[in-house]
Structure formats: structure tokens, C-alpha cells
Amino acid sequence: MPNAHTVDQVRAAEAPLLAGPPPGILMQRAVSGLVAYVARRLGRVHGARIVVLAGGGDNGGDALWAGARLAARGARVDALAPGRTHPEGSAALLAAGGRLHGPDPAPADEVARALVGEADLVLDGLLGIGGRGGLRPAHARLAAFAPPRRTVAVDVPSGVDADTGEVAGEAVRASATVTFGTHKRGLWLMPGAAHTGPVELVDIGLVLPEPDLRALDDADVAALLPVPGAASSKYRRGVLGLVAGSDAYPGAAVLAVGGALRGGAGYLRVITEGRLGAAPGDPHSRAADLVLRAHPEAVVTPIAPGDGTAMLAAGRVQAWAIGPGLAPGPPVRDLLATLLGADEPVVVDAGALDPLGELLGADPAVLRGRSAPVLVTPHEGEFARLTRLALGWDPRTTDTELARDRLGTVRRAAAATGATVLLKGARTLVVDPAGAAWANLTGSAWLGSAGTGDVLTGLIGSLLAAGVPATLAGAVGAHLHGRAAERAALPLAASDLPDLLPRVVTELLDGETAPKPGHCR
Template sequence: MRAAHTVAQVRAAEAPLLEGLPPGALMQRAVHGLLSHAVRRLGRRVYGSRVVVLAGGGDNGGDALWTGARLAARGARVDVLAPGGTHPESTAALIAAGGRLHRVAAPGVAAPGDVPAETAEDNSGTLPDELVATLLTRADLVLDGLLGIGGRPGLRGAYARLAELAPPERTIAVDVPSGVDADTGAAPGTAVRAALTVTFGTYKRGLLLGDGAAHTGELALVPIGLDLPTPDLVALDDTDVAALLPEPGPADSKYTRGVLGLVGGSDRYPGAAVLATGGALRGGAGYLRVVAEARAAEHVRGAHPETVVTVIEPGDAEAMLAAGRVQAWAFGPGVVPDAAARRLLDALIGTDVPLLLDAGALDPFAEAFAAGFPAEPGAAAGRDVLARRGAPVVLTPHEGEFARLTATALGWDAAETRRELADDRLGTARRAAAALGATLLLKGNRTLIVDQDGAARVNTTGTPWLGSAGTGDVLTGLTGSLLAAGLGALDAASVAAYLHGMAGQLAPRPLSAADLPATLPAAIAHVLAGAAG
């Protein structure tokens, strides 16, 4: 499990070490780890290699400069590009090892005046932009130490120019890519894109979230001895998922392994029920009851004869519940969000088992949440109804559905919500989960799973190829099956997102949603092998 912390938590954990250790000792711990990754990236051919250090004035710049000094001492040509002041001790060490320090400015801008003249090899003027570009183009390795975890997102001036010129495939970011918000992952404007980010002490939230994840590349952690609190965000790995996967025992039957009730499909969208059924059959539950309108039911029977299918008329809640006892319900794929769907929703809210709502169930849920559920006469608010259920509700929107859901259910401004998602995806999801009293699986390039108490997980598997119609239906079925098999809401949603993303990575290219159910066994085998080895 990868644990991520906020900048404030990291600062607080660093404080006692900075007080108790000799000056610079904590930085040298970071430098030792960074150096090993730099040497590995150079293929252990340090002598004669070309290394460029992008150095700001903070500790990240110091880490990069000390690493540059070590590489220069081993025979690398090391050039430092500094838009402003640099860390004094590490700058002196780099110059003593034969490195070169250059002042840089954005094209057409006067040179900064705060690079120490006594440490610069040539401080007669700003290095021309074309020479800056040449150094970066020819570099075998670039170390990005422009800004640290306290830097603001988005770069300007010479900082932005260096980020634009740095070759992503040969750049290592120090602790966090410059221009990425270390807490939120926001990266408006220009930010460094790295092939590898070497982070110290703990993962920073912004390295796992949103745009920050896209700028981070591969992620490596260097322990430096921090005593950290409970993580603010976690990402599961193979070992975690393998430990959570339901595994039948010798005394289990199809009933004891869990029964899922899946309500989906319609005459308009019959295929969604087929896709959701495919995901559900791979989630660990032993028995699947599918409740669908006639056309969708026919499609499910043809594709998955192992399912037990109940045909209902639109909105017939009594017939739906009469399909049989289940350990969880999943409702929404292929459902038309109309008055008939609302009747089914009200009935499902009144049950006492975990309930997953997706796609066509989300708009009726939002309307019912705002108006109150008939299942709880006299309830003051939708959140009170959910709290009284005694079993969790899981909501699985993508960003557009999330904006509509929160606008209708909570009165949020949809346009402002989209901006807040871009600025602080995790914070916005946390506020919504708390206000709704539900577990939220917010789909995206880094899917977030957040429960009503604020516990949060980010999924790190997946591929852009999953951005196609129907893949979410498979995820709904898979998550519902894991709920029925006995996993809690946070675990079921997290494991499902992980396996769904892994299946996407293993599926043929270009993939379609129909590829995913058949690929899920390979994804599970991959996870189990990773956990074992």
C-alpha cells in the first residue's frame, strides 16, 4: 500500500529531524537515494554523460545540485541552469567538482541578478535561449529541482521556459515535478513532465492525483526516516488487492459466496445489462440475479446462460424485489432515468443490503435525495434516510454525472464544481461524500474512492483506452459482485477499480468494453502473481 501525505504533514514530520540531526544531514539522505536513481537512469555510464540540473533556490534545488556534484565528481559534464538564486552549499560543491552554473531568463527578459557571482563559472550575462535549448536537447539526463513541495502550481517566465524545453523522457523530477501542486495534483499552465519522480519520505498526494499523476511518470520513494501520521490518501497495490479478493472455502456454496441482484438494461440500452453481467460474474459472488426489461433480459440470457433472469415491466418495484433474496443490489447500467427508474430506486433504498447506483440511477437518486425518499416517511433529508439504512450506498459517477448529481442533490453550482474538480479533485470528492452520506467512486484518469468519513483511496491502474462506452457498466457489475461477496463499500470499490484498470491494461488494442469481462481472470492472475513475487 502506498501512503500519501499532505505538505503540512510532511513539514511537521521533518521538523524534529531537522532539529536533532546535524545541518544538511536530512538533505544528504535524500541525495543518496536520488543519486542511485540518476545513475540507474544513465545506465551506470556516468563518465562522459551530459547532465543538466534545473536549480531553484529551495531544498529541492539543493538536492539536485548535490546530486549533480556527485555526478560531476564521477566524470559527468554537469551544467546548471538557474533562473534565480541557488542553494549556497550545494552550489559551491558542484562548482568544486567541475560543474558549470549558468544564469537563465525567459527570452527577452533581463537576467536575474541573484545568482552568486563567486560561485558562477561565467556570470558575464544570461545564457542565450538557443544555448539553453541545446544543453537540454543534448542532455542524457535532466534533474528538475526548480520548485519543491511548497511551490505554487503553474510556472512562469524562465521557470516555464525551462519546463517546456526539458525532455520528458530523460527528466527526473526531484520530490515533485515543478509546477505541480504537491497536495492537489493541479498543474495549470506549464509544469515539468518527467519520466521518473523521486520523492522523499512519503508519497505526496499530488503525485497520485489528476494532472499531477500525468506529469510524474514512474514514481520512486526514498525513505529518509520520517515519523508520519495516518496517511491522508492511499493507493492499493497487488498485495493489498490479493489479500482482499474473496476466495471460496471448501464448505462454500453458490449462496454462501454471496448473491448479487443486478438491475439494468432497457429496451433502449439492452447491451449495458450484458456488460454489467459480465463484470459481475467475475467479482466473486456465487449467484447472480439479473432483473431487466424484456429486451435486455433476452440479451443477458443469450450472452450469459449462468445467470437467473427476472423480467419486469418498467418501474415494477414489487416484481424486482420478488426476484429473491440478495446480499447486495447494483442498479443503473442502461436504465433510462425516468419516473419508472425512480420507483425502482425508492424500493431499493428501502432494502437493508449494500446498494450501488450508477448511470441511469444517479439522476433519480439526486432528485430523491433533494426531495426525500418515500421509503422513510417524514425524513428531514436524504442523508438521514441513507444513515438509517444500516447498509452503505455506493455512487459511481464520472465527472459530468458528478456535477449533475451534486447540483441536484446538494445545490452546488455545476460550473463551479467542474472548476473545483480541476483545482482539488480529492477535496471536492470528500465534501460530496460527506454531504451525501455515501461512498463515492469518482471515475477518471485516476479514479478516486472516498467514503462519507473521509477515508480516501486513489486507483493507479488503467489506461486511456478505457475511455469508451460500456466500460463503466463492467465496473458496476464487478463492484456489485464484490459487495455481495462480503467486502465493505470502500474495499469493494477500490478492488473493483484496480482489477478493472488492470484488465484494461491487459486487453487487446483498441479495446472495447466487451473485452473486459474476458480479460478479468488474467487481471486477477496478474495481481496474484505480483503479490506472490
């Protein structure tokens, strides 16, 4: 399971190793990992042209030592220093035949540009976990020269806050990041996460505490997936009640049902808003009609807008998902209030998010009395509206706070509302009210297309109904959804995703040696 730690946690884990002999052992371990990565990537070190961007701290030390080792293997290495340099690192580089440009006089822009322009690889050692605030001007100038496709960030892309992922001003964009000891939280958090490229972890022997942020890998997800056993039946596997689709937005229900059917629940009850008394096939129940045409295995009940009694009368379920294709308003608020009054887990998305915000605004404790979790799945805009309605946050401040400290902001929202919050977007985050947090590392920007979130809601609802705990249901759902997107023909459309999920699930389960008992009831 990949883990991410805070800078304070890393510093504390390094302290005992720094105190004992031999001196510099951590840096040399880090450098060995970095050089191994560079050599693998270049294929041939001898004759390669390497530029080191060397800041004044230990991050610059790592990069200079790596430069020294590469120079000793026949690379041509030039270091650009915007200020003083790590003394032992720069001495090692010079002794190995490398060249140091700066700090006095500072490397001229034309020199820096020319060296970087012809480099096979640029090592960004301007700043690591010691960075504070935006890059100073001399560092920022060099960072701007770093060519994204040929730059490897050492530990952290310089200019990205290692703790929060904040990018205040210029920051290096890397094609890969070689990080030491553990993932730094900021590597997984937007906007910084967009600067890292794939992250390679080098073990330097740290003994680390419980991580502050976790991620699931394929093996974790395979172990968490609900898999039916011999004693399973459609009911024991879990029944999902999906409240989705209206005459105005029937397609969202079809997409959410598609996700739900591939999520592992045994039985799917779909409640759609249609005209009172409308039956499937009736032209006034468009959502019911479309869902049944696309997915005959769904059991569909059209209800009058806001009719909670009819919704519950559709039958018992183990979890609810509400929102895709519903227009926010008093009827949806009534349905949601009915669901919150029952005690099954609920996923709240799309058209049900504003109504939840209103219910929370009227009674901040509305979720506290429940024993079953509520998982909300907003994108950024919906998050800003939900926190305005529920908590009175100013949406403009919320936007700024999300860019400054995305994880901290989501943690505050989860703690204050009592909901588990899944904030969608690149590097989706799932945070429970107690602060436990997961980042999703799968997916691609192609997912940013209408309707993909509806598929996710159905998928997560299904996992919840199968008994997966809320935070993990969110994290597993986001992981599968992202993997499906990675396998999609481009450009992907939301309705491709449900059809890709079986391949993803089959591959994950095939990676397991024995079937897992799963979460069957």
C-alpha cells in the same frame, strides 16, 4: 500498501530530523536515492550529459547536490538557474566541475534550449513541496524546455501542486518522479498525476502519521479478494442483484453481467426492464435475451419499468447494483427508492445517478437512515449532474473545483450526500462519507471507451455481495479493472475486460502463499 501524505504532514515528519544533527542528513539521503535512480536509468554516468533545473529552495538543493555527485563520477553537468540558488548545492556542483548558468545574467533561451536539447537527462529541481501557485515566468520558461521523455522530476514535477495536484499554468512533464519520504498527495491526483510518469519512492527515514490518501497494491488486493472456502456455497458466497439493461440499452446489461460474474459473487440475479410479462427470449425483453445468450449462468427476471415489487420478488440478495443501461426517469427513481428502503449495500451508476440526485435533492437525509452503504460511481460529467441535483452545486464551478482540488471536492460530495463516491477517470478516487480516501494506481487511458464503466459496476457489485466493505469494494474493483485493461490487446473494447479478469485474479492469488479465508458468509 502505498500511502500519500499532505505537505503539512511531511513537514511535521521532517521537523524532528531537521532539528537534530547531523545537519543536511535528510537532503543527503534524498540525494543518494536520486543519484542511484539516475545511475540505474542512464546505465553509464561517465560521459553522460545532465542538465539541472535549479530553483532557489531545497528542491533545487537536492538537484544541485545530485548534479555534483554525478559530475564527480564523470558526467557533464550544467545547471540552469532562474533565480538565486541553494548556496551549498551550487558550491558543491562547482567544486565537482559542474557549470552554473544564471541567475545573473539569466541563462539565455538559446543556451537553455541547446543544453536541454542535447542532454541525456534533465533533473527538474525548480520547485518541490514549497511551491505556491503557478510557476513564476522565469521558472515557467525553463519548465517549458524540459523534454518529457528525458526529464526526471525531483520530489514533485515543478508546477504541480504537491497537495492538490492542481496545475495552474506551465508545469514540467516528467518521464519519472523520484519522491522523498512518502508519496505527496498531488502525485496521485489529476491533473498533476498526468505529469509524474512512474513514481519512485526514496526512503529518507521519516516517521509518518496515518496517510491522508491510500492506494492498494497487488498484494493488498489479493488479501482482500473473496475466495471460497470449504463451507462456501453459491448463496454463502453472496448473491448480487443487478438492475441493468432496457430495451433501449440492452448491451450495458451484458457488460455489467460480465464484470459481475468475474467479481466473486456466487449467484447473480439480473433484473432487466422489459415489457410487463415478457419472458426471456421474448422479442420485447431484449436485454434479458441478450444477457442469457451471452451469460447463461445469470438468472434473469424482466420487469415492467419501475416495478419495485417485481424487482424484490426476484429473490433475496446481499447487495444491489443499479444503473447500467437504464434511462434516467421516474421508473428508475421508483426502483431506486425501493432499494434504498431495503438495507443492503447498493452501487448506483449510470442511468440511476440522476434519479439518486433527485431523491437526495428532495430529502438530503435519504441515505443517512440506512446502515448499509451506498456507493456511487460517476464519471466527471455524472458527478457534476449528481451534485447539482443532490446538493445544488453549479456544474461549472464543480468542474473548476475538480481541477483545483479533486480530492477535496469529492470529499465534500461524499460528506454532504452520505454516499461513498467513486469518481472515475485517470486515477479513480474512492472516498467514504467520513473522508477516508483511496486512489487507484492501475489502468490506462485506453479504458476511456464506451461500456468499460458498466463492467466496473458489475465487478464492484459482486465484491459488495461477497461482503467486501464498500470503500474497499470500490478500490479493489478499480484495481482489478485497471489491471485487466493493462493486459488488453489494443485498442481495448469494454467486452474484452471480463475475459481478462480471470487471468488477473489468478495471477494475484498465485502471488499468495496460502489461500485467504476471504469474506465468505
